[in-house]
Amino acid sequence: MKKLLLWLLLVLATPAMAQHSGADKTKVLFVGYDPAKPLPDMKRYAPGMMSEKEFTAEYPVRMPAFKALLSQYFAEVKTMDCRDWKPEDSAPYDVTIFDFPTNVVEPAKQEKDEKGKVNYISARYLPDDFSKPVVFIASTADQMGRRIGLKLDWLCLCLDADAHHLNSQHAIFKGPLEKVVPTMVTKQTPDGIFHYATGADVPKEIPMWRVQNTGYLDGKGVRIGLVSRGNRFSESPDVEMISSGVCQKDVGAVALGRHGNFFLWGFGASPADMTEEGKKVFVNAVAYMKQFDGKTPISRKYNDRMATTDDVREIIANVTKKSYDDYVSELKTFNEGNAKENKRLNDKKAAGQALSPEEEAKLPYVGRAQEIDSWETYLKRRMGKLAGRFGNDGPAFQKYLSDNFDYIYCDPDGFFDYSIDEDVQQIGVPNHSVKLLETCVSMLKKNERPELALKVLKRYTGEGFSTAKDWSDWLTKNKKKLFFSETNGYRFIVNTYSK
Known part of the structure; x- marks a missing residue:
């Protein structure tokens, strides 16, 4: 030693x-x-x-x-x-x-x-x-x-x-x-x-x-x-x-x-x-x-299973026949490899040879073949809760999400859950843009759909102000320090590192 x-x-x-x-x-x-x-x-x-x-x-x-x-x-x-x-x-x-x-x-x-x-x-x-x-x-x-x-x-x-x-x-x-x-x-x-x-x-x-x-x-x-x-x-x-x-x-x-x-x-x-x-x-x-030293994270990520707009882009791109064919090919290869490993381990055991602890642990799993979805099931899984709306029409699904990409909301507490934020869609300003906050504050000042403006402001900042003045003061103070974090609440956050 x-x-x-x-x-x-x-x-x-x-x-x-x-x-x-x-x-x-x-x-x-x-x-x-x-x-x-x-x-x-x-x-x-x-x-x-x-x-x-x-x-x-x-x-x-x-x-x-x-x-x-x-x-x-x-x-x-x-x-x-x-x-x-x-x-x-x-x-x-x-x-x-x-x-x-x-x-x-x-x-x-x-x-x-x-x-x-x-x-x-x-x-x-x-x-x-x-x-x-x-x-x-x-x-x-x-x-x-x-x-x-x-x-x-x-x-x-x-x-x-x-x-x-x-x-x-x-x-x-x-x-x-x-x-x-x-x-x-x-x-x-x-x-x-x-x-x-x-x-x-x-x-x-x-x-x-x-x-x-x-x-x-x-x-x-x-x-x-x-x-x-x-x-x-x-x-x-x-x-x-x-x-x-x-x-x-x-x-x-x-x-x-x-x-x-x-x-x-x-x-x-x-x-x-x-x-x-x-x-x-x-x-x-x-x-x-x-x-x-002392520079702790500004933005935290507590749910690694939440969807992001990067995931949504991947979903949009994969609702195609080519992606389905790749998926089928990949699973077939996986199942073939699993079957070979299952046979190897069982043959080894039958020959009276001791399996290693790792081999023993995986033996119950390698014999299981992954089920391969049909094209229809594949589409349904990827479309999620929008499957009922678009059925087998992949291009229509892709167009809908692409046209409304600026209004996508990913649930920070969900399991890869996303939707179109119809409140922001009504306002017509991308939810990742500070202009959305400016527009909502302006709506409050003019008393234009104030309930909608207040709802959106609270959702995308985590703040709880109630008056136009308080919102305006907060935005004026922090506007240059704001950045959008999808993974920490799907909202705007103040960069506390910024002077």
Whole structure:
């Protein structure tokens, strides 16, 4: 064990990095699993959604690898077991890195609202007002950030080893510790991108940047990375989308991004398996986050299952025969693969060979074929509550939504629920435009349909004023600071960062 740790320290301290030792005064706290402590309980699954074998093999290596890399650049680096961390432990440090989730402060629960709807409340790991800069590794971002409304949510635990569509001009490639010109290699575009309307114009091959040496798609049992939803990700001034990555989702899925004082490093590898460029950009990201101390998110996202206008665009684009044919082809391929895996596992079992815990867990599921909808059922599902109005007339459905796109309202508490806001439609001004608020205030002043104006103002601001003067004063004061957030209440929000 001691030889392994010594080897890691020597390998990670390359000449190029050694010259930076102690160069940055940033104090860093790394929170993960301390290999000096016993392994955590893995009765249900291993941390990081790894297999027990993979997690156990990496357990003695992971924290020392991060410690060695960070110590080459930062004046003070402390490591702490995630089972011991408390919010006050981060107070003396400029940046905290969470490699794995800490202890749950409040367990997940279900609550019924006044309408009888059951709502799932995620487990709490952090206080709502936690303001210290944070870097999350992979799935830890969603696990710890969901309760406090971070956009660093769990779209898919399927991020491999390469980044693409990256903003190479972003500060984390410029420094402050290392300047990195990402080595871009043209590779085949992930197939998942082409299953989305946003992938229509993406070439079959795109430039990619290798972040870690080994990906889970290589079949070598490494920690899988996380991508977050890109839909309306960058709608607010407290957010930065830096890069997507190789995964099964759309081209806008977020692999590297920031929301307030929280940063998503979606890739799962420790420095022991990062590329040299990946290591440098990682330490740059840690140093970059120091400036966001106290810059908590302005806009929060508490329902990752709400629809956005990006989702509606996808629905409009997919109500076609071509999209249906792609859907049928995709499900047939999935079912064929499932059937093969089911046969493999059952043959292995019949031969008297023991299945791994992971194989045992998936055996009940791989034998189930996904039902393929008919064209009519496919249309009905995508049209949702508008199916009764348009039947099998896809073009009419598309035209209706396209013609009324400026009035689409997505229910922030719903499950991918959207509608046309007929109140705004009557006024005739797009609901994402500040002009709507100006028009409604003007209507109040002139006593033109005041009930309608007041209803719309309250819906799209969350404010409760009742007089034209109060609304006018509020709008005059905040007009230049307003931005529209779909994911935080589907309303206008004041940019509190703006002076």
